Every structure is written in C-alpha cells, then in structure tokens.
Amino acid sequence: MGHLDVQTPSLAELLTRLEGAEDGAVVVPLLLGDGYHRAVDVPGVVAAAPGVRAVVTPGLSGAAATVGLALHRRLREAEERAADRADAVVMAAAGSTRPGGNDGALAAAAQLELLLGGGVPVRTAYCSAARPTVPHAVAELRAEGYRRVAVAAHLLAPGRFTAALPAAGAWAVTAPLADHPLIARAVLRRYALGQRELTVAGKWSPRGRGELRESEGGSPATEPPSASCTCCRSPARSSSRPRGDHVRSSRPRGDHVRS
Incomplete structure (x- = not known):
C-alpha cells in the first residue's frame, strides 16, 4: 500500500523498489473521483519512476x-x-x-x-x-x-x-466504503485489466508507461499521464488544494499500494 501524501510509504517509494522488475507494475488508484490526485498526481508519480514498466488503471469513478x-x-x-x-x-x-x-x-x-x-x-x-x-x-x-x-x-x-x-x-x-467487498472486487477487476494490458506488446511508450481509460464501449484505451484530486483520510498538511486521496498499486506478484 502506498500513499500520495500524509501517510507512508509513498507511492513513489514503492515504485522505486520495483526498478528493473521484469514483470512491471499495475497501479490501481483507490479513488472514487477523477479529481487531481487521480488524473494528475498518480500518473505523474508513475511517469517519474525510474526504470519501472508500469500502467495506471482507471479509478473507481467509472464503477x-x-x-x-x-x-x-x-x-x-x-x-x-x-x-x-x-x-x-x-x-x-x-x-x-x-x-x-x-x-x-x-x-x-x-x-x-x-x-x-x-x-x-x-x-x-x-x-x-x-x-x-x-x-x-x-x-x-x-x-x-x-x-x-x-x-x-x-x-x-x-x-x-x-x-x-x-x-x-x-x-x-453510513460507514465509509473501502472495506466493502464490492469495492474490493472493483479494484481487482481494474488490476486484472491493467495486468492484461501490461503484457500486450506495442501498447505502451518505449519506457513502458501509460494510463488506461475506460472507453464508452467498455474496452481500455491509452492516454498520456494526466490529472486527480480531493478527499482526506486524516488531517492533511497545508496545501494549495485538498489532499489525501487513496491510491492502490499492485503488480502480478501481489504488492499493493494505496493512498
């Protein structure tokens, strides 16, 4: 589990640990919205990770x-x-x-x-x-x-x-949603989508990084890393915009990241 801010370890730190890994990484944003954390911060961290072949799946906004x-x-x-x-x-x-x-x-x-x-x-x-x-x-x-x-x-x-x-x-x-089985299943579906795309040759840039998005027909497409925002798990540090979205990343061997 990795985090964008407030909590540790960070998503960037966990991706650094995967440098050079042949199987790559699938980053699943555990985010309910498509604000700046999901659309900007997560893809930006992935794009900046040195030597990591990774993809970013859609968050939960489309579910x-x-x-x-x-x-x-x-x-x-x-x-x-x-x-x-x-x-x-x-x-x-x-x-x-x-x-x-x-x-x-x-x-x-x-x-x-x-x-x-x-x-x-x-x-x-x-x-x-x-x-x-x-x-x-x-x-x-x-x-x-x-x-x-x-x-x-x-x-x-x-x-x-x-x-x-x-x-x-x-x-x-009502209670929050993260530990509801339906949310866990939605995360697993996105992980499976990312894992499939990670293995398809020619889908990604030479650096092996990209972002999946859900098309109208339900099939994935690729787009360059772009933007995400809002929400908070705990009192956040001072920032120019709301922080604390939750992100989950995983790779085929089961390492998971959340923020």
Whole structure:
C-alpha cells in the first residue's frame, strides 16, 4: 500500500523498489473521483519512476453501479441500527474543483436513488471544494419536510471528512466504503485489466508507461499521464488544494499500494 501524501510509504517509494522488475507494475488508484490526485498526481508519480514498466488503471469513478450498490448496502446497515428507514438521503462526496472530477459521485448518487426505488430523494453534497455542503443539503431536505435524512458517505476511509459528518444534523450516517467487498472486487477487476494490458506488446511508450481509460464501449484505451484530486483520510498538511486521496498499486506478484 502506498500513499500520495500524509501517510507512508509513498507511492513513489514503492515504485522505486520495483526498478528493473521484469514483470512491471499495475497501479490501481483507490479513488472514487477523477479529481487531481487521480488524473494528475498518480500518473505523474508513475511517469517519474525510474526504470519501472508500469500502467495506471482507471479509478473507481467509472464503477458507479458497483459503488452505488455498496452505498445502498451501507445505508441499509445504518437504517438497521436506527430501526427505521430514511425518507431522504444526502450522499456526501469528497468534492473536486477539476472539471469532471465530481462525475463519479453524481453517477453513484443516481444509482443509489434508482436502487431506493425513486421514492426517496438523493441529493449530492460535498465535504470540500464544491457546493452544496453536506450540512446545507441536510438542512434543505429538513426544510422540505423530511425528518429521517440519512447521510451516505461516498468516502473510502475514516478521516477528517467522515469525522465531520455526524455534525451535519442527519438522522443517520453510513460507514465509509473501502472495506466493502464490492469495492474490493472493483479494484481487482481494474488490476486484472491493467495486468492484461501490461503484457500486450506495442501498447505502451518505449519506457513502458501509460494510463488506461475506460472507453464508452467498455474496452481500455491509452492516454498520456494526466490529472486527480480531493478527499482526506486524516488531517492533511497545508496545501494549495485538498489532499489525501487513496491510491492502490499492485503488480502480478501481489504488492499493493494505496493512498
């Protein structure tokens, strides 16, 4: 497990350990959005790794059906603890200022609303970088007459963002998603995609580095390393933009990296 910041070891450090490895490395960003961490930082670290043949897979932003189902199951767990059902939901995402960085959150919220049958409104709100805020969205729904407003955490791990959610005034708050089996399966699917592409001759630059993306037809394509952002696991150091996205990297022999 490697990290972009705050925690150690870093992704860069783990990639350095793989220098010269013949089997290469598959880096799976354990990120729910396509902000600056996923789109800029992770590919940048991989591109700068000396002598490492590596690929970067898509993050979890494109897995809206899987993430939405995991959110739904977390919501049912919270409702069981509260001994009732929510009449409205605020889905709390990390938030990003990057264009398109919040698309995964919006798609997951739409999937959650679909799974709830359409009778329970789902509003998307953000912990940083975007609007509306989670407390504002909860207050809006209460003003509209909803009394059992649940916050569904579109967040991976406990940290600064999840710690702030109980203060939003919600009736119930769900647990984060990182340890849900559906999320683990989504990561494994991306790892398998990257492992296949890593072995295909001619797919990559002479240095053996590239980034996979999900095409509309579901097949991978390549693009030069580009950008990713948002979210936080723990109080982050001072920075010009939100930090703390979680990244996972692995190679065929099972070394994993997360931030």
